[in-house]
Amino acid sequence: MNRSFDSVDANTVEAFDRDGFVVVEGLLARDELVRYGNAVDRAVARRSQGDGRTLAEKSLYEQSFIQCMRLWEDDADVRPLTFHPRIGATAAALLGVDVVRLWQDQALYKESGGRETDAHQDLPFWPIREPHLVSAWIPFDGSIRAAGATGYVPGSHRTGLSRFVDITHLLHPEPYDILSDPAIAGVDPVWVEAPAGSVVFHHALTVHLAGPNLTDRTRRVFTIVYLADGCVRSNSRPVLSLERDGIGVGEKIAGPGLPVAWPRSEGDLPEPPTQLGPVTGFL
Template sequence: MKAEEGFPHVLSDGVVEQFNKDGFVATPEVFSAAELSTLSDAVDEEVSKRSAHDTRKVDQKSIYEQSFVQCMRLWETSSVVRDFVCDGRLAGMAAQLLRVPSVRLWQDQALYKESGGRETDPHQDQTFWPIGDAPLVSVWIPFHAVTRDNGAMAYVPGSHLAGGLRPVDITHTTEPYDILSDPSLSQRTPRWMEVDAGAMIWHHGFTVHQAAANSSSQTRRVFTVVFIADGCARQKPWPTFPLDRDCVGVGELIAGAGMPILWPKPDKTPPVPEQQGILLGVQSKVI
């Protein structure tokens, strides 16, 4: 059945079931070491270009910025990243995990946790975006082995199904709400995921997740891509760069040059949107 659907990388039923039960799953070695090296060189270059102006040390940054250097929508400025993001393997895997026929790009980004960078606070992604319960999945692609010492991720199993959790705005939060202690999680605890280079970890838009601080001497280098099911409508007017750029009003279907359909794989690599918003600060909730 799956082969007939033409997926370039077919996931086993077990992986899809695990994702739907736990809200996250790791997949080993989809891209070769050479492909990952090409991607990581391109992402390194973008991050270094975009952050060259920022000479602050980690402890001079805002609390949020101490968690990582964040550079968004690299697919719009790097043709290498664009080819990778639009490669049918990732989008096809996203469609299989979400069990939907078609997915769009929601966003991509580099998350580089500097040496000495603080933890990434526990949060859900989707509560920040005006997309209701649209099926959404994020893939987290480290360029090297990741352990609890250099910024591994942890996910609360089943939290994507919990409901009743309050949004955590890790970009400016001042509220003392500890999502991990919320009774809706029924005392479930985060599961740490240490992975080798080549592995990727997928999480659902409602899965509670966090990352460890980076106590190593090297930057933790990660690239992520977020996919949303096609056919979903904007639910709220909150300013949201990708939706506003493509003039998607409340109640209208999510679509536009900045959020191209990537599965089924388009015949040609989608063109870069005319207006770009690649720097920080163009939307409030960014991860």
């Protein structure tokens, strides 16, 4: 097992603990950005084939991004990115644990003209008892404000705020304005423009959002969400990966669809589950 990637120093961990987000530069080399960017482009095109809708014909949620989840399961070219050792090792270091599992991976492709991503926290979407999750947000072309960069409310993960915001607009036409919540009122989001090759990590309770894509190019982003090994299912709200691996309330989250992401032996990629999920959609 390889446990020794020194991709993260004490200052980075301290910044993540304090702010709930941090940019780690130089995690992906130029050739990796090209190879994995192309692989995710192909996967998104394959998953979206047959969808001829214009942006205006899509739901408000879909106008924020094309979302393709669990790409590692049906795409062998994307799989090494989902289990990228330096990114996984960094996630584990930021959480301060030895072992992290994959919670989910996804492409979030914000089309030209795509609307903002509403401010929210991630954990309230998921039936997980412990807040020990971190997301790696990987912009293949780097991120700039005009093309849908992300913003993070510093310290919001430490306020005790944990509130579901319906960014799908399906349950509530107007999602809760979490940026005005008293717990974080007066603290503005910090907008991050991340250079290509860097990865932006955020804690599962950090309030975050993304701007609209005002450019004529798609914002190409892939994200990987890691959870500390040992986290437990908190309630019965259905999530495909939990149902598929038969994880009941109170049980440890683990299984073929929720494999160890770090540490793994060099070149060892997990076998995907035999039962795949829907190709598009949320959760």
